[in-house]
Amino acid sequence: MSPLLSVENLSKSFGGLKAVADINLSVMAGEICSVIGPNGAGKTTLFNMISGVLRPSGGRVVFDGTDLSRVSPSRFAAIGIGRTFQNLALFKHGTAAENILTGRHTHLRSTVLDAVLYFGRTRKEEIEARRYVERIIEFLEIEHIRDAVVGTLSYGQQKRVELARALACQPKLLLLDEMVSGMNQEETEDIARFVLDIRDELGITVVMIEHEMRIVMDISDRVHVLNFGRKIAGGTPDEVRRDPAVAEAYLGGHRPQAPAQKTDPHVGA
Amino acid sequence: MRTGDFKETYGELVALTDSPPVWLWSAVLLLALILAPYILNSYALSFMIMILITVVGALGLNILTGYTGLISLGHVGFLVTGAYAYAIAVSKYGLPPVAGFVAAGVVPAVASLIVGTPSLRLKGLYLAITTLAFSFIINTLILEARWLTNGARGIAVQRPILFGVSFDSDAAFTYLCLGFALAALLATLNIRRSRVGRAFVAIRDNDTAARVMGINLHAYKLIAFATSAFVTGLAGALYGIYLSFVSVEGFPFLLSIEALAILIVGGLGSALGAVLGTVLIVLLPEVTRLLFNLFSAQMDAMFTTGAQELKSMLYGLVIILFLRFQPRGLVGAWHDIRRFWVHWPLRY
Numbered sequence: 001m002s003p004l005l006s007v008e009n010l011s012k013s014f015g016g017l018k019a020v021a022d023i024n025l026s027v028m029a030g031e032i033c034s035v036i037g038p039n040g041a042g043k044t045t046l047f048n049m050i051s052g053v054l055r056p057s058g059g060r061v062v063f064d065g066t067d068l069s070r071v072s073p074s075r076f077a078a079i080g081i082g083r084t085f086q087n088l089a090l091f092k093h094g095t096a097a098e099n100i101l102t103g104r105h106t107h108l109r110s111t112v113l114d115a116v117l118y119f120g121r122t123r124k125e126e127i128e129a130r131r132y133v134e135r136i137i138e139f140l141e142i143e144h145i146r147d148a149v150v151g152t153l154s155y156g157q158q159k160r161v162e163l164a165r166a167l168a169c170q171p172k173l174l175l176l177d178e179m180v181s182g183m184n185q186e187e188t189e190d191i192a193r194f195v196l197d198i199r200d201e202l203g204i205t206v207v208m209i210e211h212e213m214r215i216v217m218d219i220s221d222r223v224h225v226l227n228f229g230r231k232i233a234g235g236t237p238d239e240v241r242r243d244p245a246v247a248e249a250y251l252g253g254h255r256p257q258a259p260a261q262k263t264d265p266h267v268g269a
Numbered sequence: 270m271r272t273g274d275f276k277e278t279y280g281e282l283v284a285l286t287d288s289p290p291v292w293l294w295s296a297v298l299l300l301a302l303i304l305a306p307y308i309l310n311s312y313a314l315s316f317m318i319m320i321l322i323t324v325v326g327a328l329g330l331n332i333l334t335g336y337t338g339l340i341s342l343g344h345v346g347f348l349v350t351g352a353y354a355y356a357i358a359v360s361k362y363g364l365p366p367v368a369g370f371v372a373a374g375v376v377p378a379v380a381s382l383i384v385g386t387p388s389l390r391l392k393g394l395y396l397a398i399t400t401l402a403f404s405f406i407i408n409t410l411i412l413e414a415r416w417l418t419n420g421a422r423g424i425a426v427q428r429p430i431l432f433g434v435s436f437d438s439d440a441a442f443t444y445l446c447l448g449f450a451l452a453a454l455l456a457t458l459n460i461r462r463s464r465v466g467r468a469f470v471a472i473r474d475n476d477t478a479a480r481v482m483g484i485n486l487h488a489y490k491l492i493a494f495a496t497s498a499f500v501t502g503l504a505g506a507l508y509g510i511y512l513s514f515v516s517v518e519g520f521p522f523l524l525s526i527e528a529l530a531i532l533i534v535g536g537l538g539s540a541l542g543a544v545l546g547t548v549l550i551v552l553l554p555e556v557t558r559l560l561f562n563l564f565s566a567q568m569d570a571m572f573t574t575g576a577q578e579l580k581s582m583l584y585g586l587v588i589i590l591f592l593r594f595q596p597r598g599l600v601g602a603w604h605d606i607r608r609f610w611v612h613w614p615l616r617y
Contacts, residue, residue: 051481077483089478091471093538097282102471106483108464112496115463116456126463127279134279169482 103168338473351502423516536598
């Protein structure tokens with residue numbers, strides 16, 4: 001089976017700085033895959049290239065058999081790539097429901113003229129979109145905040161609305177950029193459960209950037225480790241945990257501990 | 270048990286409003302507007318006509334600046350293009366007024382595409398300056414293309430006869446303007462609650478996220494620009510008809526500033542705000558004149574001789590005051606009052 005996403009020799013330079021250098025990785029359909037690494041390792045830059053925010057300087061990304069360098073960035077959502085952002089990127093004056101509706105954009109057809117009349121097909125389409133949004137709202141258990149202006153919501157709630165908006169695109173591949181940063185234990189566990197549900201119930205492949213080692217080691221099928229723009233390790237959580245290069249990247253020097261043992265002693269058991 | 274305002278169909282969720290009082294008061298207001306031309310004297314009626322025409326223009330700019338977040342200082346350019354398109358089609362080539370109105374919308378929309386294609390890559394102040402330049406270029410083009418526009422002499426325009434109904438009297442013309450204003454309001458509200466409107470607002474609030482959602486930024490900015498120019502052009506045609514004479518002098522640059530003042534005073538990004546702002550800004554010079562009259566009769570003379578200068582000072586003053594004390598505009602104030610009223614005596 002060919003992978004859903006394959007990143008081949010991908011590079012990005014900003015002036016003289018190589019943010020991402022010659023990264024290769026592939027994600028199979030139905031996997032939950034994590035990208036980890038210290039701050040400034042190039043994780044978000046990698047995501048930006050996969051989701052069309054940045055153009056690669058070298059190499060290529062193949063998604064579902066399509067070379068993404070031949071696709072206009074505004075078409076990425078339509079071919080099935082959805083994402084959330086590290087620092088919230090919601091439309092802050094709108095309600096939660098409106099934000100999620102925006103995610104339906106590529107699945108609706110109406111033009112300005114249709115919109116002005118708001119009649120027949122257009123109205124039916126809007127109602128259908130709203131029905132779909134309600135299903136996502138139910139799925140992520142955010143019924144109580146659907147009509148709240150997102151600027152007034154807590155950080156964790158906003159993150160969840162953003163996740164809902166990404167799901168509204170009906171992606172095949174979902175990129176989650178530090179979903180649980182700044183969340184408390186309970187919220188983190190909720191998100192972990194949702195990520196598993198997204199994969200198992202909706203059949204969406206998930207790639208996440210995460211610093212929270214518990215969630216990475218517990219739910220990932222594969223983990224890729226980046227440092228200084230290069231991939232230094234990749235494999236199952238267990239393999240990565242034992243990799244000396246990973247320990248060195250996180251802790252410096254040649255100490256034998258793995259990063260997971262530093263954050264949580266239960267994970268290795 | 271959970272309580273709240275529950276809906277039974279998804280149709281109710283996408284309706285313009287689900288509140289019976291809102292429908293009731295809208296109906297009352299509409300009735301009052303329909304009766305007004307019979308009750309008001311001709312001086313008061315002239316203000317009503319100006320408000321209705323300006324509402325159309327303000328709603329046009331609101332699509333671009335309010336929804337999409339693109340600042341235009343050159344909207345008077347679309348106003349004048351629309352007015353000339355109507356005047357040339359109807360007075361010069363004898364086309365029916367309906368065709369004139371179509372031209373008044375389509376010609377500015379096409380002009381906006383020509384200006385927009387290169388300049389919408391710019392943002393904020395740079396776009397504002399480009400649109401400002403556009404409005405001056407349009408003025409020069411009109412003055413130079415004498416074979417088409419009569420240059421500085423302008424074109425006289427008759428009040429139209431549409432579908433056998435003459436809109437010659439001021440009362441009848443008020444109804445025509447009312448029709449356009451209502452249509453523009455409904456169109457704007459409909460755009461706002463549809464896919465296209467959400468794309469506009471997404472571009473305003475976060476363009477990177479908008480692109481990741483699959484919104485083609487360049488295309489949607491152009492659509493916003495063209496839609497805005499179309500509506501603004503119609504306002505220009507109405508204004509030209511009302512003045513019964515279309516010339517470059519009839520559309521001073523101050524109108525662009527007035528339009529922005531309306532949006533800021535009303536509350537950016539809200540159709541209701543555009544309407545409220547229009548009422549306030551159009552009546553502001555008159556109200557100020559009446560106030561000053563109370564103190565001295567000499568002030569009256571100042572208002573007739575320096576009307577334009579005083580207007581621009583007034584607009585500047587209200588923009589500053591609103592940005593400082595009520596940045597969400599009249600519509601924000603209205604929301605605060607309503608919240609207070611609903612929740613009283615509780616704080617929230």
